[in-house]
Amino acid sequence: MSKVRVHNLAVSLDGFATGEGQSLEAPFGHAGVRLMEWFFETRAFRSMNGKDGGSEGVDNAFAAAWGPGIGAEIMGRNKFGPQRGAWADETWQGWWGDNPPFHTPVFVLTHHPRPALTLAGGNSFHFLDASPAEALAAARAAAGGLDVRIGGGPSTVRQFLDADLVDHLHVVLVPIVLGRGVRLWDGLESLEERFTVEAVTTPSGVTHLTFTRR
Amino acid sequence: MSKVRVHNLAVSLDGFATGEGQSLEAPFGHAGVRLMEWFFETRAFRSMNGKDGGSEGVDNAFAAAWGPGIGAEIMGRNKFGPQRGAWADETWQGWWGDNPPFHTPVFVLTHHPRPALTLAGGNSFHFLDASPAEALAAARAAAGGLDVRIGGGPSTVRQFLDADLVDHLHVVLVPIVLGRGVRLWDGLESLEERFTVEAVTTPSGVTHLTFTRR
DSSP states (O other): OOOEEEEEEEEETTOEEEOSSOOSSOTTGGGTTTTTHHHHTBHHHHHHTTOOOOBOSHHHHHHHTTSTTEEEEEEEHHHHOSOOSSOSOTTOOOTTOSSOSOOSEEEEEOSSOOOOEEOSTTOEEEEEOOOHHHHHHHHHHHTTTSEEEEEEOHHHHHHHHHTTOOSEEEEEEESOOOOSSEESSTTOTTGGGGEEEEEEEOTTSOEEEEEEEO | OOOEEEEEEEEETTOEEEOSSOOSSOTTGGGTTTTTHHHHTBHHHHHHTTOOOOBOSHHHHHHHTTSTTEEEEEEEHHHHOSOOSSOSOTTOOOTTOSSOSOOSEEEEEOSSOOOOEEOSTTOEEEEEOOOHHHHHHHHHHHTTTSEEEEEEOHHHHHHHHHTTOOSEEEEEEESOOOOSSEESSTTOTTGGGGEEEEEEEOTTSOEEEEEEEO
16 A cells, blocks of 8 residues: 655644745745755755755765655645635746646645646646645655655644544654744644654754554 | 753643643643653652663653752742732642642742742742843842752743743653643743744654753
């Protein structure tokens, strides 16, 4: 059976996985890039963007685990674009550009379905008004036996955790206090009882936590 | 100048430093001992309780740093005892027993001052209705040039952090989701900007974070 995986989900000490005031210019709101600095320094991230160099230690090992074995992604609408409500322009292709980094079918959860988009590099976006279980069934059918990644944002990950559909959760604890934004852990009391948890701190100062379903 | 220090303050992934429903029988409420298991295994904790053995690694190094150099403690009333409001019995000596582990003067913040208590082992409890700065002045005067420990609970630590009176903060991140209780980080947005932060994970699964004032 293919696994359901979450990777590189960064949270602050106070449990916020994104800041307040998200916009096209500020995808993480007032958090800016502070949750993702550890990631931007890795060789894996740099190579996604056609750049050489970058760190090759533990941060990179986690960053690089994001892609292999994945056959489809599920994301919340807010990861596709910052709009809310009915689509003003169905030709807008999201904020991932002409060749998004996913290279698989992507299922976007939205209460406002629209026609699918097919982009370069094996990317396609499919818009679903569906429960987590229904969306997972659609993604699995498209994943060709490979794993399904829940790509975020935090509200989407929380819904899949709440529905007990996640096999592997990788959270990156960044030692900052954001104060406001979207919380990851709300409603997930005793989540750890369903998982084996490991933790490792790296020289960048972050702590990687892996939750593996028992 | 003597330092103001916080030690061994354990928090969950969702930022709760104690659970809901505290009582005489359940000092951490529904959290039980889950926030403190790493501590109970250490040689430092066991020796405080007259027991041999215990771990001698990084967890123990942090646990043992709690006492040396401390000349006074400040605690919230809830760390002295679970009562709220006016004291029903001023002869009750708190839930720390006849020979508490502090061995210094202890200043208890309360809106209901009562006569001081002097117990064995160098312990005394002084009850103050005071601001953090006023309480710190009283504790420093009693500390004989040594450091002052802010002993908790989380609301008390948060007040001292908010007033920018803390020089050294040691937080222990325990990878559990408590869901409810008393949060540490509320109101402390961007706290990290005032400190140099280090993190280290240990085999017990917790991550020690030290905040050293810049």
